[in-house]
Amino acid sequence: MSVRLEASSLSIGYGERLVVDTLDLSIISGTVTAVIGPNGCGKSTLLKALGRLLPARSGAVLLDGRKIDSMSTRDVARVLGMLPQSPSAPEGLTVADLVARGRHPHQAWYRQWSSDDAAAVDAALEMTGILDLADRTVDELSGGQRQRAWISMALAQGTDLLLLDEPTTYLDLAHQIDVLDLVQELHASMGRTIVMVLHDLNLAARYADTIVAMRGGRIVAQGSPGEVLTEEMLLEVFGLDARVVEDPVSGTPLVVPVGSRHRVP
C-alpha cells in the first residue's frame, strides 16, 4: 500500500480563477483510480498537474515521494506516461512510427534507436492488438483503433504509472468497453498504476478500484465505487436526481438517472 503519486494542498489556476483548490489526494501503487465530476470541476486540470503538464500555484505534487517540479521533464517521462484528451499527430505518420515516438525519453541524439526500442514497440502493438495496423497511417484509423494506437505509444514509453485523460471520448459503447478492458488488462497483468478521468459513471464503477468525485476544484468524495456512487453524492456533485441499483453483471453500483419525464411530483 505504498503511495505512488500524491497531491498535497495542491492549487492550480488559470489567471485569477482557481480551478483546483487546496486539494489532497494519494494514488496507491497498483490501483486503478477514476476521477469523475461535472464539466469544469477541474478533473482534467488535476490530471495535467499530476503529470507535470501544468505548474502548481501552491502546494506540490509528489512522484514516488519526490517533488515533481524539481525533477527533469525527461526523468518524469521515464516513470510516468500521460495520454492527453485529444492528442494530435502529424498527417502521414504511421502507427509504428507513432508508437516508436513513445521511446523518446529513453533515447539520446547519439542513441536514437536500439533493439530495446524495437522490442518495446512490438510489445506495445501486440498488447493493444494492432500489430497488423502498424504500417497504416494514424489519420486513416477508426476512432477505436486510433485510441489503441495512442495507448500503445504510452505503453512503449515503458512506465508503470499511466495517466489517461478521458480515454473513451468519441468512442461508441463497444469501443469504450474495448479500451477499458485493455486498461484493466494492463492493470491486472502488470500491476500498473492507472489514473483516468472518465465521464461515464457506470463504467467508472466497473473498472476502477477507487473513485474520486470532484466538484468546484475540490474532492467531495473518494473511496470504492460502492462508497462513492450513492444517490446523495449524485445529487450533491452533479445535481442529478438518480437511483442507484446493483449492476446485474458486475455487482457494482449502476446509476439510473430519473429525468423530468419520469419524475414523480
Add this chain to the structure above:
Amino acid sequence: MTTATKTPAAKAPALRVGATSFRLRPRPLLVVAISLVVLAALFVADIVVGDFPLTVSQVVDTLLGGGTRRDQFVVVELRMPRALTGLLVGGALGLSGAIFQAIVRNPLASPDILGVTWGAGAGAVSVITFAGSLGVVTGSAASIGVPLAGLLGGLFAGLLVYGLAWRKGIEGFRMVLVGIGITAVAGNFTHYLLTVGDVQDAGRAMVWITGSLNGRGWEHVVPVALALIVLVPVAMIGGHVLGALQFDDQTSRGLGIRVNAARSFLIVVAIVLASVATAAAGPIAFVALASPQIALRLSGTAQPPLFGSVVIGGALVMLSDLVARTIYRTELPVGVVTAVLGAPYLMFLLVRSRREARV
C-alpha cells in the same frame, strides 16, 4: 528469430556503433544516396556548361593545377565559387525550411513566409539604395554591406516574428500569421525604397531581390560554408527531438521534451541558416518551401528528413541555375526559375490542403 523479422519495428533495424545507435530506414537512405549522385552530376554540369564550354576532364585537370590560364580563371574564379554558392545556399535553405515545417507542422511554413527572406531583402535594399543615391556607403563598403545588411535584416525580422508570436510558448499557426504580417511590412518597405531610390540603384536592387548567383565569388562561398559546417551538425543533434515535437504540446511534454526550449533553439538555428543563405545569394524563392516537401514525399516519412532536405535543396538550386543560364540568350537570375517552378507547386499545396480539409 524468423518471426521477429516480420514485426513492424524490426523492419527498421538498429545500426550500432559503440554506444551510438541509429534507426536504419532503407528508403530515406536510398533517397539521400540518389540525391547526392544527382547533386554531384548537376554540380559538374553547372561548371562545364557556359559561354566557354569545357569538358569534364578539362575541369578535373584544371582543379588539379593543369589547364590553360583561361581555363584556370573560368573554373577557379568564376564557375566554381558560383556553383558552390548555389549548392550551399540551396542546402541551407532546404535545412531551414525542413526545421520550420517540422516545428510549425505546416508545409507552407518556410523562411519565405515567416518574414526572414523579406527582412533580409529590406536590409539589403536599404544599403543598395542609400549607398548610391545618398553616397553614404560606397565602393567595397557597399559590396560587403549588402550581404551583411541582408543577414542582419533576416535575423531581425525572424527574431521579431518569433518574439511577437510568443505567448508563453510558440504556436505554429500564430507564427505563420505574424510572419505574413512582417513579410508584408518588410515587402512594402522594400518597395518604398525602390520608389524613392535612384533608378540605377533600384535596378541593381531588383536583381538582388530576385535572387541571383551571377558574379558570386569565394567571398560568398566562405560564410555559407562556415554556417553549414557549424549548423548542420547542430541541427542534426538538436533535430532528434523533432520526432517527438510533432505532437500537441502536452503530448510532447509527456514524452519528456522541454517543448519551449527545444522549439526556440531549433527556430533560431533555422532563422540563422535562412539569413546567411539570403545574404549570399539574395532571396531565392521557394527552395526552402519545396525541398523539404520533395524530400518528405520521396522518403515516405511523416516529417521532413533534415539531411535529405539539405541535399535536395542544393540540387534544386543547381538545377534551377543550370536552366537559368541555358534557357535564354542572356543568363537569367536563378530566382526567376525557382519562382516559376515554385508558383505552381504552391498552388498544388493549397489545392491539396483544401481537398483534405473537405474530407
